Amino acid sequence: MRSVVWLKRDLRLHDHAPLSRAAEGECLLLYVIEPALRAAADFDDAHALFINQSLRELAPRVQALGGRLAIAQGEVIEVLERLRAAWSFDHLYSHEETGNDLSYQRDRAVGAWCQRSQVQWEEFPQHGVFRPLRDRDGWAARWRKRMNQPITPAPQALRSPAVSLPFAISHEALSEAPHPLRQRGGENLAREILDEFLDHRGEQYATQMSSPVTAYDACSRLSAHLAWGNISMREIFQRSEARAAEIRAQKPRPPYWLKSLAAHGKRLRWHCHFIQKLEDQPSLEWENMHRAMDGLREDEFDEDRFEAWKAGQTGYPMVDACMRALRETKWINFRMRAMLVSFASYHLWLDWRRTAPWLAKQFLDYEPGIHYSQFQMQSGTTGINTLRIYSPAKQVLDQDPEGTFIHRWCPELAGLRGKQLANPESAGDQRPKAYPLPIVDHVTATREARSRIMQLRTTQQARAESQAVLKKHGSRKRSGRKPGAARARG
Numbered sequence: 001m002r003s004v005v006w007l008k009r010d011l012r013l014h015d016h017a018p019l020s021r022a023a024e025g026e027c028l029l030l031y032v033i034e035p036a037l038r039a040a041a042d043f044d045d046a047h048a049l050f051i052n053q054s055l056r057e058l059a060p061r062v063q064a065l066g067g068r069l070a071i072a073q074g075e076v077i078e079v080l081e082r083l084r085a086a087w088s089f090d091h092l093y094s095h096e097e098t099g100n101d102l103s104y105q106r107d108r109a110v111g112a113w114c115q116r117s118q119v120q121w122e123e124f125p126q127h128g129v130f131r132p133l134r135d136r137d138g139w140a141a142r143w144r145k146r147m148n149q150p151i152t153p154a155p156q157a158l159r160s161p162a163v164s165l166p167f168a169i170s171h172e173a174l175s176e177a178p179h180p181l182r183q184r185g186g187e188n189l190a191r192e193i194l195d196e197f198l199d200h201r202g203e204q205y206a207t208q209m210s211s212p213v214t215a216y217d218a219c220s221r222l223s224a225h226l227a228w229g230n231i232s233m234r235e236i237f238q239r240s241e242a243r244a245a246e247i248r249a250q251k252p253r254p255p256y257w258l259k260s261l262a263a264h265g266k267r268l269r270w271h272c273h274f275i276q277k278l279e280d281q282p283s284l285e286w287e288n289m290h291r292a293m294d295g296l297r298e299d300e301f302d303e304d305r306f307e308a309w310k311a312g313q314t315g316y317p318m319v320d321a322c323m324r325a326l327r328e329t330k331w332i333n334f335r336m337r338a339m340l341v342s343f344a345s346y347h348l349w350l351d352w353r354r355t356a357p358w359l360a361k362q363f364l365d366y367e368p369g370i371h372y373s374q375f376q377m378q379s380g381t382t383g384i385n386t387l388r389i390y391s392p393a394k395q396v397l398d399q400d401p402e403g404t405f406i407h408r409w410c411p412e413l414a415g416l417r418g419k420q421l422a423n424p425e426s427a428g429d430q431r432p433k434a435y436p437l438p439i440v441d442h443v444t445a446t447r448e449a450r451s452r453i454m455q456l457r458t459t460q461q462a463r464a465e466s467q468a469v470l471k472k473h474g475s476r477k478r479s480g481r482k483p484g485a486a487r488a489r490g
């Protein structure tokens with residue numbers, strides 16, 4: 001057997017089923033830098049850097065096992081053709097990918113090429129995402145079963161052909177200049193981050209995940225490593241379960257750990273739950289989940305508002321601080337992501353189809369399945385979720401009343417705290433002149449947004465469609481809720 005292991009978002013050696021299958025015979029590992037994917041609106045240089053860092057760590061480790069990691073630039077089929085001319089492989093192994101439409105269409109083309117070329121392509125599941133799936137009944141139990149399957153150890157040796165490859169790029173030539181405030185890629189780092197999260201950082205996770213003051217340390221920070229596959233979901237799940245068992249056995253039991261590990265475990269499942277939505281309906285990248293929402297915002301896109309939101313110049317301190325922090329660090333916690341999107345979609349009435357790809361570029365952990373499903377949920381276009389319209393002023397009072405985080409990213413607000421920081425206009429003469437006035441009025445904008453969405457959601461036809469959406473995508477754990485319910489959120 002002569003096989004190629006096509007690496008995509010799975011840049012690791014451990015728990016890598018395609019690699020261990022290929023290691024049974026002669027194999028070559030291949031990573032392709034694809035110009036079409038890199039030119040897409042959702043790809044960023046920061047993603048490329050993280051990938052480079054991961055490849056620079058992986059290549060010498062593959063070499064130490066006796067194998068070869070070839071890095072090529074070009075569209076995948078062209079690279080496979082050229083590779084086949086140099087070395088006639090008969091198998092292609094990879095992980096299943098639930099990516100954007102470009103990667104989906106690319107995979108279909110690769111499937112057709114393999115058939116034409118008599119190459120057998122086998123794909124292995126990477127997360128707790130199932131192909132194909134008719135509905136969500138029994139999904140959570142299947143997810144748990146998959147997460148409990150044994151971890152595939154890293155191969156102990158690899159055997160690669162010594163042929164010369166016309167396209168190979170040396171891993172040492174990949175630029176990897178680290179940015180001091182951004183996470184670096186690599187399998188070793190991913191495991192270190194998991195170790196320290198389970199050892200000490202995660203203790204207060206449940207209570208500290210929502211504030212940007214504490215979240216940078218208290219959250220696991222595993223998302224970018226998961227998105228580019230430096231570590232498997234199964235490994236994180238099993239290590240977390242083992243840690244919970246250890247805590248349960250301790251006497252006296254430490255007070256916070258179990259709650260935090262339970263909250264974290266729930267989110268690991270959400271990771272796959274959200275990716276499953278895009279897997280089942282690829283059009284979620286460009287179409288409203290609930291079609292009654294079509295026409296809601298498309299024709300009213302205001303470029304000036306978009307620019308102010310992107311620049312962190314909306315006049316709402318928490319929105320601006322989060323956006324500025326995100327652009328610099330390429331990470332922000334869940335609550336603040338939800339608030340940023342809620343502000344864009346409800347206050348500024350911007351269509352998510354323009355804001356989502358732009359924000360995808362800012363997230364180092366960009367994972368299309370989570371991203372588009374969450375974006376639609378926070379924009380009110382799923383029709384099955386409670387409308388959550390965040391008040392950015394309330395978020396200041398709840399999450400950063402002293403301005404610890406906000407002052408760092410909006411130094412012009414350094415003199416304000418508490419209610420004045422939440423609403424700088426209320427500071428009267430003390431209001432910093434360098435900071436913009438609020439771009440919209442919170443009460444008027446959100447009242448209008450809620451009323452326009454609820455008008456569409458409450459028609460009989462919309463309610464019927466909500467039931468269909470719920471059957472296809474809804475979590476069975478929450479199916480008792482009435483679709484169409486609305487609730488304002490702080």
Ligand SMILES: Cc1cc2nc3c(=O)[nH]c(=O)nc-3n(C[C@H](O)[C@H](O)[C@H](O)COP(=O)(O)OP(=O)(O)OC[C@H]3O[C@@H](n4cnc5c(N)ncnc54)[C@H](O)[C@@H]3O)c2cc1C
Pocket residue numbers: 209219220221222223224226227264267268270271272274332333334335337338341363365366367368370371374375378
């Ligand atoms: C609009 C929007 C877009 C988002 N886009 C992405 C994205 O592109 N990639 C991404 O990984 N996450 C995304 N999230 C979810 C969440 O914000 C991040 O997973 C989390 O902030 C990552 O930090 P962490 O690894 O420290 O997470 P932790 O809180 O430590 O959670 C551990 C893991 O659980 C998963 N997870 C956590 N929260 C969620 C959630 N709400 N939904 C689904 N999975 C979750 C992630 O894989 C995460 O790494 C998005 C959320 C919103 C509101």
